[in-house]
Amino acid sequence: MSQRTRSAAVKWRRQAPIFAALGDETRLALIAKLSQGDRHSIADLTEGTRLTRQGVTKHLRVLQKARLVRSVKHGRESLFELDPAPLREVRDYADVVSESWDRALARLRAFVEEDG
Amino acid sequence: MSQRTRSAAVKWRRQAPIFAALGDETRLALIAKLSQGDRHSIADLTEGTRLTRQGVTKHLRVLQKARLVRSVKHGRESLFELDPAPLREVRDYADVVSESWDRALARLRAFVEEDG
DNA sequence: CATATATGCCACCTCCTGGTTGCATATTAA
DNA sequence: TTAATATGCAACCAGGAGGTGGCATATATG
Numbered sequence A, B: 001m002s003q004r005t006r007s008a009a010v011k012w013r014r015q016a017p018i019f020a021a022l023g024d025e026t027r028l029a030l031i032a033k034l035s036q037g038d039r040h041s042i043a044d045l046t047e048g049t050r051l052t053r054q055g056v057t058k059h060l061r062v063l064q065k066a067r068l069v070r071s072v073k074h075g076r077e078s079l080f081e082l083d084p085a086p087l088r089e090v091r092d093y094a095d096v097v098s099e100s101w102d103r104a105l106a107r108l109r110a111f112v113e114e115d116g
Numbered sequence C: 001c002a003t004a005t006a007t008g009c010c011a012c013c014t015c016c017t018g019g020t021t022g023c024a025t026a027t028t029a030a
Numbered sequence D: 001t002t003a004a005t006a007t008g009c010a011a012c013c014a015g016g017a018g019g020t021g022g023c024a025t026a027t028a029t030g
Helices: A003-009 A012-022 A025-034 A042-046 A053-065 A085-115 B003-009 B012-022 B025-034 B042-046 B053-065 B085-115
Strands: A069-074 A077-082 B069-074 B077-082
Touching: A012 A025, A012 A053, A012 A085, A012 B012, A012 B025, A025 A042, A025 A053, A025 A069, A025 A077, A025 B012, A025 B085, A042 A053, A042 A077, A053 A069, A085 B025, A085 B085, B012 B025, B012 B053, B012 B085, B025 B042, B025 B053, B025 B069, B025 B077, B042 B053, B042 B077, B053 B069
Parallel strands: none
Antiparallel strands: A069 A077, B069 B077
16 A cells, blocks of 8 residues: 555544544553454453443443444353454544654754755 | 564553544534644644633643644744654554454455355 | 334433643752 | 733533443354
8 A cells, every 4th residue: 555545535524433432441451352253242251351341331331332342142141343444544544643743853954864 | 564473562541532632523624724734823733623722722622632742832932743653653543443444354254265 | 913022212420531620749950 | 011822721501432230132052
């Protein structure tokens, strides 16, 4: 993917809710477990945390609203799985901004050298 | 940078405060302005927003605590500049997690094909 | 059917966040 | 020195976030 394409693809204002959803250790832990590839029920995801099932459920709803996870009902349990698309957007955003800064710095350096 | 090196470099729990700091449109706007490479005073960064100077200052403190920006006092004004390091960590984290999911999916696909 | 399991929904609580105003302090300019 | 500019600091406020418990509902299981 070219730099220009990435730049155009990343609408930075839309990233805010995704970042907000990722800004919690509990939710990062859930994502870490889900990134292994298996689907997990809520009861399953609650194990290992010190929260109640309702607490974990709230976190999952936050992740779901940011489209970082999907849930599929399977019998009496609802299974959650990761959606990697928003994470790729996040990666591209961070890449574009940090590289933009790097290029700005390079321009500055060139200007100083030319001036001095 | 190899995949293994990135994986080891990213301590996902440490990413939470960075993501939290990025999870606000106002702060993303500040980062967008600062990513152009120039230093900006608080009064300067306040222009264009609908917030008061103190409101913007609070946002800058949040970004500073997450080490996303630095401030240097210059006379009576304090100039803020971007620190791209945390953004690179974010990029690597997002890259590792999404690719981990991709690999998990590839394994699953291989298993299904082998089984069927 | 009766019971156990998995979840959904709601009320409630506390603390943090985002935002404001007011005032104090430091620095530049006339 | 006096005035204007740029910032720092503290109090205050409304609303949302994170967490809990209680109870209802749906689905397996014996």
